[in-house]
Amino acid sequence: MLIIYTVECASFVAGSIARKMDDNDVEVIGFTGCTDNEYAIKMLVSFCRHPNVGAVLVIGLGCEYVQAERLAHIAAKSGRLADWFLIQDTEGTKASIAKGLSIAREMYRKLKQQKTVPMHFSDLMIGAECGGSDYTSGVAGNMVVGGLFDALVEAGGTAIFEEILETIGLKQVLVDRAASEDVAKQIAWTYDKAVDYCKEVHQYSISPGNFAGGLSTIEEKSMGAVVKSGTTRIEGVLKVSETPAHGGLWLMDSTPDPYWMQFGISNPSDNEGLTALASNGCQLLFYITGRGNVIGNAVAPLIKITGNSETFKKLHKDIDFNAGKILDENCTRSEAVAELAGLVCRVAGGELTRAEETGHKEFYIPYKHQNKPFCRK
């Protein structure tokens, strides 16, 4: 169940309702800006129809651009339980929290009556993002995820990888994997845009921790990052909030399009990329880290994987899977892939991830522009 606020002014009421519900299946997301932004609205719409979401309560203040009623209508039309109200039409904070709580409890009761149905491995859509990368990312963590993605694609499932900013230096490597000439052009356009972005902001997607961990250049980090996509062909490039047309491996473009001669900010933190992957419809997310992270995601369960056994030892209550065992020479890559597949099936079946256990529910919905068609030269 998702409680959505349409502007920062409504976030306190939305958050209060969720806190009072105090349930792992009730999450809050929202857009902070009182600004008209198609990108953010598309993201909110994608979550109203997300496969992990069964009920939506949208709470607005009443004077903002994002329309609570229209979001609730989209969720209802898709067969989900949905409701909405505006705080300005209710008698302030306390009355709004009481009203929201009563709606949420009734929705939750109905939602719990839904029967579960069996799903296959091939029904899964999984997104992968890495963060806090070190030397183990390219040789362990992302290697294991790449192996799992190959198996998922072969089974007929859908895999999405992102971080085009972490493919710098690898244009040809990606273009050579395109499923068609048209897809090759999409990849080339997306790549060139990412390079222009980095040049413009004088910032490549590599941080002091990456260097200290043994990575010397963005090209080296990129190659380690691209390994997580496995080896299958790339079916196409997805924009944020776009659902893939069919199974297979897809590349997601999260770089803003240039707008009024400016790009804006691309990846302020990994939470943005993960939220963007969830907006593509992923039911599950992978986060591959070398140096460690503790985050989760509000919409899709996040399985955290490290290739660094020391990081796993330190953060074993936060990290779900240690791919570092393939470096410690007591486990082959295919054994680790099989073990990860087992974990994926258990999480898809309802087993809590470390992030869920610890109460992490991060998300990030930014103001951004991404509405340019792929340039087809």
Add this chain to the structure above:
Amino acid sequence: MKKMNTAFQINKKDNVAVAVHGIQEGEVKVVCESSHYNITAIGNIPKGHKIAVQDICAGEHIVKYGVDIGVATKDISAGQWVHLHCMKSFCDERSSHLDVMTGAPSDIAYL
């Protein structure tokens, strides 16, 4: 017992290998796919960093994963540590002035 120095060369075409456990000066076993060979480390190599497995001249490309990941900024001998002090990115213009151990940028003043 002293642990044997080991480095992993990911692709046969690579001219660097990864010091997965950190390397002490001296003999190193370089593992590449199913075979291995020995080189001599010149100085210690920090954990996770790269060691040159052959002589690399200034201007030559550094190859890892079978892909060019940067360019040598000075001559590098087989067995030497390869990092920010002797290589740079093809595109990232800030890549070679960072602190060699912490990676922290030195071109922004904290005033």
